[in-house]
Amino acid sequence: MFKNKVIISLLSTFFIVGLLAMVVYYVKFRQNTGPSHAGTIKVQLVSTTSTVKKNDVFNVDVYLDTQGVPVTGADIRVRYDPAKLVATSVTPGNFLPVVFVPGKINVSSALVQLVLGANLPNPANGTGILAHIKFKVISQGTRAHIYTGPDTAISTVGSAGNVMGVPGEIFITIQ
Amino acid sequence: MTKKWLHILLGIVIFAVFFCVIQKIYTSRVEAVGTPNKLVLADFYWWYPWYGAQWKNSASDPQYNAAVNVGGYLRQDAFRYVFTQSIPFLKSGEHKSGSDDTDGSIGTAWFKSNFSRAAASGIDVMTPMTRPDLPLWPKALGEMIRAQKELKSEGKPFPKLMLHFDGVEYWDHSKGGNNTNLTGPGNNFDVIWKGTQSTFDTIFANLKPEELSTYFYMYPDSSTFPVFVYRVEGNWSNVKTSDWWITQLRTNFTKTYPGKKLYLVLDDLWCNNTYGPNNTIVNKTCNGDNYYTWGGALAGAALPGHRQPGLNIVTVGPGFDNTKLFGGNRIKDRANGTWYSSQLQKANQLGANWILLETFNFGEEGTVIDSTTGTGGFGNTYLNITSQFVNSWKGIVKSGDLNSDNVVNNDDYKIFLANFGKTGAPGFVSSDFDKNGVVDIFDYGILFGYFGK
Numbered sequence: 347m348f349k350n351k352v353i354i355s356l357l358s359t360f361f362i363v364g365l366l367a368m369v370v371y372y373v374k375f376r377q378n379t380g381p382s383h384a385g386t387i388k389v390q391l392v393s394t395t396s397t398v399k400k401n402d403v404f405n406v407d408v409y410l411d412t413q414g415v416p417v418t419g420a421d422i423r424v425r426y427d428p429a430k431l432v433a434t435s436v437t438p439g440n441f442l443p444v445v446f447v448p449g450k451i452n453v454s455s456a457l458v459q460l461v462l463g464a465n466l467p468n469p470a471n472g473t474g475i476l477a478h479i480k481f482k483v484i485s486q487g488t489r490a491h492i493y494t495g496p497d498t499a500i501s502t503v504g505s506a507g508n509v510m511g512v513p514g515e516i517f518i519t520i521q
Numbered sequence: 522m523t524k525k526w527l528h529i530l531l532g533i534v535i536f537a538v539f540f541c542v543i544q545k546i547y548t549s550r551v552e553a554v555g556t557p558n559k560l561v562l563a564d565f566y567w568w569y570p571w572y573g574a575q576w577k578n579s580a581s582d583p584q585y586n587a588a589v590n591v592g593g594y595l596r597q598d599a600f601r602y603v604f605t606q607s608i609p610f611l612k613s614g615e616h617k618s619g620s621d622d623t624d625g626s627i628g629t630a631w632f633k634s635n636f637s638r639a640a641a642s643g644i645d646v647m648t649p650m651t652r653p654d655l656p657l658w659p660k661a662l663g664e665m666i667r668a669q670k671e672l673k674s675e676g677k678p679f680p681k682l683m684l685h686f687d688g689v690e691y692w693d694h695s696k697g698g699n700n701t702n703l704t705g706p707g708n709n710f711d712v713i714w715k716g717t718q719s720t721f722d723t724i725f726a727n728l729k730p731e732e733l734s735t736y737f738y739m740y741p742d743s744s745t746f747p748v749f750v751y752r753v754e755g756n757w758s759n760v761k762t763s764d765w766w767i768t769q770l771r772t773n774f775t776k777t778y779p780g781k782k783l784y785l786v787l788d789d790l791w792c793n794n795t796y797g798p799n800n801t802i803v804n805k806t807c808n809g810d811n812y813y814t815w816g817g818a819l820a821g822a823a824l825p826g827h828r829q830p831g832l833n834i835v836t837v838g839p840g841f842d843n844t845k846l847f848g849g850n851r852i853k854d855r856a857n858g859t860w861y862s863s864q865l866q867k868a869n870q871l872g873a874n875w876i877l878l879e880t881f882n883f884g885e886e887g888t889v890i891d892s893t894t895g896t897g898g899f900g901n902t903y904l905n906i907t908s909q910f911v912n913s914w915k916g917i918v919k920s921g922d923l924n925s926d927n928v929v930n931n932d933d934y935k936i937f938l939a940n941f942g943k944t945g946a947p948g949f950v951s952s953d954f955d956k957n958g959v960v961d962i963f964d965y966g967i968l969f970g971y972f973g974k
Binding site for chain 1: 942
């Protein structure tokens with residue numbers, strides 16, 4: 347009887363240890379193949395001016411700061427208030443030289459989009475300009491908000507998903 | 522004490538086995554690629570080297586002309602597109618000036634090349650159009666098997682074979698079958714049976730029993746040969762047919778080749794429709810083992826009206842153009858591959874298990890997916906579309922190797938660029954590596970990860 351108890355307890359111990367080992371194995375596997383955490387990659391919107399008046403045309407540059415993460419592509423969506431501004435042109439910068447989707451402006455939905463990629467096999471790293479956007483002011487006596495939408499996406503090497511960190515935004519005072 | 526340690530040892534062994542089994546199950550689940558019964562087949566016209574093709578001189582001269590030997594190769598006038606790989610001109614009753622090819626090396630080399638391109642494009646099975654009425658069919662069939670064996674010995678991939686009975690009305694040259702019945706025993710059935718028998722005699726003469734499933738696709742078990750059967754009386758007139766002969770063919774086969782069976786996949790017309798002004802299928806008992814609908818290249822992918830549950834067979838082609846044939850006036854524009862791609866996708870949506878490609882190389886009807894060249898040629902476009910579709914359809918992650926040349930390089934990058942932005946069922950476009958239904962920057966990131974490997 348005692349022997350049986352010992353055997354059962356030993357087997358149970360082995361079973362539990364084994365179960366733990368499998369859980370560890372499974373978790374480890376998931377970590378190896380699952381998406382990694384998004385970094386603190388930043389998109390920044392920079393304008394040469396902070397104050398404009400009606401009918402002025404001004405530039406906004408879209409910067410990407412990869413924060414050390416090798417970036418392979420960017421799907422940039424810049425939005426603005428259509429009652430105050432209208433985007434008139436968009437041209438890609440040189441930080442991600444492969445142009446998948448050249449700059450598109452959807453005036454009615456006040457959306458500027460372009461999709462870019464790094465040159466294979468060298469992902470982009472550091473800070474650089476993704477796009478130059480020109481806006482025309484169509485109102486006065488207010489403040490305009492320009493920002494990258496939540497649907498902006500940044501990709502890195504492998505299958506990590508969207509590694510976009512901090513979105514960009516800028517406020518322009520309209521006299 | 523010894524007993525106690527034995528029990529402990531037993532416990533460890535039990536646990537180890539348990540752990541290994543669990544690990545194996547999990548690993549196999551993760552590594553599983555594709556669904557086993559997803560199969561891509563392609564109709565293969567084997568006879569060109571010996572018999573050329575049918576072609577007319579001009580609209581005003583509707584005579585079919587003999588194939589022409591130009592420096593040992595078939596002049597390709599009959600084809601809507603010119604094959605990139607030259608077709609050898611080999612001696613036959615019709616080709617007096619052809620090369621002898623006594624040892625079969627020229628024919629075998631041509632088959633090897635075709636089979637290699639097919640395999641590289643993801644084609645699992647070649648379905649040679651079975652024509653036992655042509656005297657060199659047994660020789661050609663033997664060379665096809667030899668080509669497979671040589672590719673195997675060289676460590677190269679090759680497609681398996683499955684027979685496609687191509688209009689058995691052709692098999693009876695002496696009679697033609699006009700004004701007759703195929704509703705019971707008689708000469709018309711005898712022609713079909715004898716052709717079947719001579720074909721399988723050739724197969725069994727070239728392959729040992731244990732080799733059959735290596736070189737022929739067997740279904741649903743390793744003793745059964747699936748065979749496609751196109752309509753019977755296409756070129757006959759005033760014929761009444763029934764599917765009586767299907768049962769008889771199975772019976773004769775099993776009696777002649779004990780332990781072996783046929784799985785007969787009939788053109789849907791056998792069960793569903795009458796066709797042709799003078800032909801009638803009577804006594805439709807729908808006794809095929811399964812059905813397919815010939816004509817996907819022209820009419821689009823479609824499920825046959827009757828089919829066996831669990832095995833949907835759909836035909837797909839790149840387009841159609843038979844204007845090189847006398848009386849041919851049907852064209853389905855290829856639309857630069859978009860028709861083919863869309864029909865492959867449709868086959869997927871229809872739940873196809875087997876996709877029969879019409880065709881690998883049928884030049885006269887312009888349904889070729891093999892590489893073509895010259896004015897109007899399309900290079901490897903259709904082989905590449907095939908490969909990309911197959912990889913996606915079967916869920917094979919090719920690690921960015923979109924053109925299946927075993928290296929991820931600029932050529933794959935170009936394919937990726939062409940696919941960028943495309944949408945479809947998750948994973949449908951081969952570049953949709955993450956299977957989210959669109960080729961986007963995340964797929965590009967994955968391509969980066971594999972680039973140069």
